[in-house]
Amino acid sequence: MNLIELVQGDITEQHVDVVVNAANSSLLGGGGVDGAIHRKGGPAILEACRKLRAGHYGRGLKTGQAVATTAGKLPARWVVHTVGPVWSATEDRSGLLADCYxxxxxxxxxxxxxSIAFPAISTGIYRWPVESAAKIALTTLAEEVPGITSVRLVLFDKKTYDVFSENAQDKK
Structure with missing residues (x-):
């Protein structure tokens, strides 16, 4: 079982091998985490994403999938882009959120x-309830993946950090 570190902070400042981008399907930047990663990482990330769109991902990245690019000017080595699901009260999309992680x-x-650092995927503009997102993230990230020795959840604000922290305590 992976030990998951929770930190309140900025995903773009993490000194890890991989930072995960909560991307939109276009891979061409957006708001929230996606916009911050593209802004701070610089044009190399956008250029790599454009190459992906010109090739295998011509129609964009599907929800739950993940693809890697350079991290540009970020302190990480790579960015793994994943598209989280939009919250729906009428359709259970929790499997797609788990797939992102x-x-x-x-x-x-x-x-x-x-080492890898994640944001709270889908909890921003995609409106996924933080309590539910925390349970899904913590359960999925506890699964062993050979080679991954450090998993960090980087939570932007205190409210989100507190919800994830409470759920992490419940797992112990």
Whole structure:
């Protein structure tokens, strides 16, 4: 079982092998975490994403999938982009949210990464309830992935950090 570190902070400042980007399907930048990663990482990330769109991901990245690019000017080595699901009160999309975490870990492992930092995927503009997102993230990230030795959840604000922290305590 992976030990998961929770920190309140900025995902773009994490000194890890991989930072995970809560991307939109276009891979071409957006708001929230996606915009912050593209701004701070610089044009190399956008250029790499454009190459992905020109190739295998011509129609964009599907929800739950993950793909890696350079990290540009970020202190990480790579960015793994994943598209989280939009919250729905009428359709259970929790499997897709779990896939974001799982597939990002697998993509990082394929790169040879040992350390990875995640945001709270889908809890911003995609409106996923933080309590539910915390349970899904913590359960999925506890799964062993060979080669990954450090898993960090980087939570932007105190409220989100507190919810994740309470749920992590419940897991012990």
């Amino acid at each position: 799982r597939n990002s870990m697998l993509a990082a492992a394929e790169l040879g990464a040992c």
